[in-house]
Amino acid sequence: MAYTSERPPIAESTDKLRARIPGWGADLDPSVRPAVPKEVYNPHPYGAVWDFPERQPEHWPRERSNEHAFVTPVFGTSCPPRGVSGAIRKLAYRRYSEGRAAHWLLLLGADRVDAFGSTMRSFISRHPDNPIAETGIKAELTYHGLRSRRGQKRADLIHQPLDLVIVSWPWIAAAVLGFRAIRRLSRR
Template sequence: MPDDTVTAASTPSEGSASAAPPLRPRPPGWGADLPPQNRPAVPKERQPARLPGLHWTQPEQQQSHVHVLCSVERPGITPVFGTTVPPRGISGLLRGLAFRWSENDLRHWLVLLAADRVHVGEGLVDDLLRGRVPNIPAEMGMRAEWQHNPRGAVHKVGLAVGALALLYLLRRRR
């Protein structure tokens, strides 16, 4: 393995006008992508890698009781996956639409962002239908916004008041 230290011939002399700070012999993370026999941490690496005595090379497939969305790049669902928020309602339809496109397609991510916004609206409507009035300023973090960014909080409140005033004026015209 060649030595990557900087030699004295390549550094400016002490009496020169442009004295640079001393260079490190190697940058942080050096050697992480070297072949295993040349990596600095090889003597410390575990062989076998971890968790000795495993009885499987891949976990057994988790059973799905809800619809799980899968990327078009992968042949099937992963062995273990989350089912806490299954796709439902309009946001679920939007998510299903998004997963028709590849993950490198901008439409995929824009439709997922739109589905997130729609899901928030569905949650508000769901709260109102169950008789709960959501505390929107608290859920949006207005106390923290006021504490850490008062100008931004005033700006948001001003926009909200302006939008409500505009809605009021438009309804009053009718």
């Protein structure tokens, strides 16, 4: 239903709906429900029967949507926000509501910045990432990956060429920068 200035129609009564739609409301009467012998509906007179759980201590300020008054009593602490990606995430939560596209685009951008940073950290470490093993290229060649795609209408065929570019561009950039650095050093 489109948003208009007119008042929406009032819902029909149960009797009118039952007369118009055969079988409508068949499960309204508990005695005719299929699960009646096993179904026990005995709600507590006060609603939920639990106390608010003890709050988990916050060792650093957590990201929290500006629509909520506080963070849930228990939350994940395995990936604390750090660096540039953490600053972008904090900006997204502090500034934009979860209903805004800017909030989610900033979070996506923070993920990309974090992925770029971890790739660069792997280049600096003594054990850089292995793109052949980690991207599944070897499995594509040894476990009939190409044959399973030929003649099929698979959705991943469209973005498959882009995957090579996305995965390999940091390695190509590092190779080019390394080549230039070695060339400069050899000229001196």
